[in-house]
Structures are given as C-alpha cells and as structure tokens.
Amino acid sequence: MTFPASIATLPPLRLYTSLAVFLLGAIALIVPSGYSVGAVMLLLGSIALLYKRPALGLNRRDWLVIAAMLAYAAVNMLEVWWDGQSSSGLDKPSRFLLAVPAMLLIMAYPPRLSWWWSGLALGALGAGGWAGWQKFFEGVGRATGYTYVIQFGNLSMLLGILCLAGLGWAAVQPHRRFWVAFLLVGSLAGVLGSLFSGSRGGWVGLPFVLLVLYRGYGRQLPGMLKVGALLLVLVGGLMMYLLPQTGVQLRVHEAFNDVSLYISEGNPDTSVGARFEMWRGAYHLIVEKPLTGWGDNGYQQGMQALADKGVVDEVVTQFGHAHNEFIDAFAKRGVIGLAVLLALYLIPMRLFATQLTSKDFELRSLAVAGVLLPVAYIDFGFSQVFLGHNSGVMMYAFLLAVLWGSFTVFTRRNPHALG
Numbered sequence: 208m209t210f211p212a213s214i215a216t217l218p219p220l221r222l223y224t225s226l227a228v229f230l231l232g233a234i235a236l237i238v239p240s241g242y243s244v245g246a247v248m249l250l251l252g253s254i255a256l257l258y259k260r261p262a263l264g265l266n267r268r269d270w271l272v273i274a275a276m277l278a279y280a281a282v283n284m285l286e287v288w289w290d291g292q293s294s295s296g297l298d299k300p301s302r303f304l305l306a307v308p309a310m311l312l313i314m315a316y317p318p319r320l321s322w323w324w325s326g327l328a329l330g331a332l333g334a335g336g337w338a339g340w341q342k343f344f345e346g347v348g349r350a351t352g353y354t355y356v357i358q359f360g361n362l363s364m365l366l367g368i369l370c371l372a373g374l375g376w377a378a379v380q381p382h383r384r385f386w387v388a389f390l391l392v393g394s395l396a397g398v399l400g401s402l403f404s405g406s407r408g409g410w411v412g413l414p415f416v417l418l419v420l421y422r423g424y425g426r427q428l429p430g431m432l433k434v435g436a437l438l439l440v441l442v443g444g445l446m447m448y449l450l451p452q453t454g455v456q457l458r459v460h461e462a463f464n465d466v467s468l469y470i471s472e473g474n475p476d477t478s479v480g481a482r483f484e485m486w487r488g489a490y491h492l493i494v495e496k497p498l499t500g501w502g503d504n505g506y507q508q509g510m511q512a513l514a515d516k517g518v519v520d521e522v523v524t525q526f527g528h529a530h531n532e533f534i535d536a537f538a539k540r541g542v543i544g545l546a547v548l549l550a551l552y553l554i555p556m557r558l559f560a561t562q563l564t565s566k567d568f569e570l571r572s573l574a575v576a577g578v579l580l581p582v583a584y585i586d587f588g589f590s591q592v593f594l595g596h597n598s599g600v601m602m603y604a605f606l607l608a609v610l611w612g613s614f615t616v617f618t619r620r621n622p623h624a625l626g
Contacts, residue, residue, distance in 0.1 A: 367397020412586025
C-alpha cells in the first residue's frame with residue numbers, strides 16, 4: 208500500500224511535507240486549533256529553502272496565484288493601518304503572506320498524494336463522527352467541535368467534498384477499491400458533520416459542487432452509473448430532511464420562516480432577518496463610500512449611526528461584520544477590497560479549471576479539488592464572513608498552498624498529462 212509503506216523510501220524533506228499535509232486535514236477539526244498544526248509545520252519547514260536553495264522555476268501561473276494572495280493580504284493590512292486598528296488586525300491577512308513560503312516548500316519537496324488524501328479522509332471522518340457523538344449522545348442542538356458552529360459545519364463540509372475530488376486519484380491506485388471506499392466514507396462523514404451542525408450556508412452551494420464534480424468526472428461515467436449517483440444524492444438528501452433526529456428539517460423550516468417574517472413584518476430578530484438587515488445597512492455605507500470603504504472601525508460606527516437615525520434596526524450594531532464576505536469587503540475596503548477578494552477566489556479557480564479534463568486522473572483530482580476550494584468558500588461567504596475567522600483563513604490559505612504547489616509540480620513533471 209502507498210501509505211504508510213513508502214515512509215522508508217521518502218527523502219527527509221518530502222517525508223516532512225507529507226506528514227504536514229496529512230496533519231493539515233487529519234486533525235483540522237478534532238483538536239483545538241488543529242488546522243494550524245500542519246500549516247505551522249509547512250511554514251517552519253520553508254526555512255530549509257534558505258539554505259537548500261532549490262530551483263523552483265516559477266512561471267506566470269505561479270506568480271498569478273502568489274500575487275492574488277499577496278494583494279489580498281496587502282489591502283487588508285493597509286485597512287488596519289488607515290483605519291487605526293490595533294496590530295491584532297494584521298493577524299488574519301498575514302496568514303496569506305505566510306502561506307506563500309509554504310507553497311514554495313511544497314513545490315520544492317512535493318508530498319506524496321496518498322498522505323494528502325488520507326489526511327482529508329481521516330479529518331472528515333473525525334469531524335463527522337464527533338458531530339454525530341455531540342448530536343446524538345451529548346444531546347446538543349447543533350454540533351460545534353472546537354470552533355464556532357458555522358465554521359465547524361462548513362469546514363466539515365469542505366473536507367467531505369474534497370474527499371470526493373480525490374476519487375479520480377483513488378481510481379488509478381493499485382489498491383483502488385480501498386482508496387475509493389475510504390474517500391467515499393470520508394465524504395459522507397464530512398457532509399454529515401455539516402448537517403449535524405445545522406450550518407445552512409454550506410448546503411446552499413451543493414448544486415455547484417456537484418456541477419464541478421460532474422465536469423471533472425461525470426462525462427466518463429456510464430449512463431446508468433450517473434443515474435444511480437443522482438438517485439443516491441436525491442434519496443440521501445431526502446432522508447436527511449425527513450429524519451427529524453438530524454435537525455435538517457427544522458433548520459430549513461426556520462430559514463423559510465425567517466424570510467417570511469422579514470418580508471411580511473420587517474422582523475430582523477431572526478438569524479436570516481438580522482442578515483438581511485445587516486446587508487441593507489451595508490448597502491447604505493457602500494453607496495456613501497464605494498471607493499475606499501469605511502474600514503472595520505468605521506463600519507461599526509457607520510452602522511451605529513444608521514441605527515441611531517432609524518434607517519436600520521439596532522440589531523445590526525451587535526455584529527462587527529455584514530455576515531456576507533463580499534458585502535463586508537465592499538463596505539470596509541471599497542471596490543479595491545472587493546476586487547482582491549474576487550481575485551483570491553477566481554484566479555486559482557480559473558487556473559485549476561484548465562485541467563478538469565486532464566488525461567491523467569491524479570492531476571485531474573488536484574484540479575477538481577482546486578476548483579472546489581474557492582467554490583466552497585464563495586458559498587460559505589454568502590452568509591458568513593468566513594475569512595474573518597482564523598479557522599477560515601488558515602484553511603483556505605494553506606489548502607490553496609498545498610493544492611497549487613502539488614498541482615504545478617505535477618504539470619511540470621507530467622506534461623503529457625495536460626488536458
């Protein structure tokens with residue numbers, strides 16, 4: 208078997224990066240700040256680049272991804288400065304700076320993909336299993352893990368859908384039945400972790416996730432298998448909805464009720480209603496300062512002023528952000544802030560998508576995962592400022608570093624595999 212029998216044959220630095228990427232997924236949600244362990248290992252390991260000085264051969268595509276990460280970090284750091292925030296405001300955007308040397312380390316000493324996919328599957332299994340334990344044995348209403356409930360549910364979903372991306376890799380391995388089953392079980396567990404958390408934002412984007420998976424793998428599947436997979440998804444989703452123990456039906460009904468109350472009565476005192484009110488308030492702020500934005504401190508002051516004037520309900524002053532990644536970026540950092548956020552998502556997505564139909568399924572699996580990462584974050588960002596949380600920033604920055612580093616190395620070493 209590829210893992211762990213290959214340990215003795217790996218050069219030390221490749222063994223190190225393999226272990227780091229394994230831990231990045233495997234313990235992300237099952238130990239406190241587990242998502243930081245693999246990331247910190249990659250950052251510390253990048254010190255080796257200073258004395259090893261490997262030939263990286265960065266090309267235009269690599270620089271585009273790096274530029275997107277640096278631009279996002281720079282604009283957010285500039286906001287901290289001109290808005291008069293404390294130095295703690297530099298913490299989250301700095302993660303994108305730190306992920307760049309981690310990416311370079313991956314390019315120089317690429318990890319074994321078996322460690323990467325194993326880590327994701329184990330991480331999804333751990334998250335789903337723990338969520339189930341909290342839900343059915345501890346009696347909590349919504350599984351939370353060690354992070355805020357929305358972060359836990361969405362990251363569990365992310366691990367699950369990345370497992371599905373790995374099926375192309377699994378299908379061409381010597382022990383493919385084991386790997387396919389392992390990743391499928393991991394994907395199911397990750398999705399269940401999201402369902403048990405009741406984090407509805409992660410559910411909305413599932414049709415787009417399925418579209419990416421179909422684009423990557425669906426065209427090669429026999430017709431009957433496509434129909435069977437579709438039926439499995441529909442029946443599984445219906446069962447999750449109909450079984451009251453999962454809590455899915457309750458959360459869906461609550462969402463519709465919240466929307467109805469806001470539209471008919473203008474009631475902002477619900478989860479969805481409060482979001483609508485925050486978006487309405489942010490709209491007023493954006494119209495007033497579309498180019499520069501208000502900054503984080505200015506945003507909160509602006510929202511308070513709107514509430515004092517009766518333009519929006521007082522509920523908006525309880526939150527420091529707009530509960531929407533894109534609206535929040537626009538309101539706080541203006542059109543430039545929105546532009547660098549879109550670049551952070553769309554540039555990698557576009558570059559990974561070039562190999563969604565690669566002849567080599569190992570490369571294709573990286574491409575599918577690379578597209579799914581920003582697709583998932585765009586989905587999460589519609590109802591939460593996901594990059595406003597340490598877990599969200601760390602996972603996006605370092606998962607992107609690992610995926611792009613592995614992807615670009617593979618394309619260079621296997622030019623015949625390019626689609």
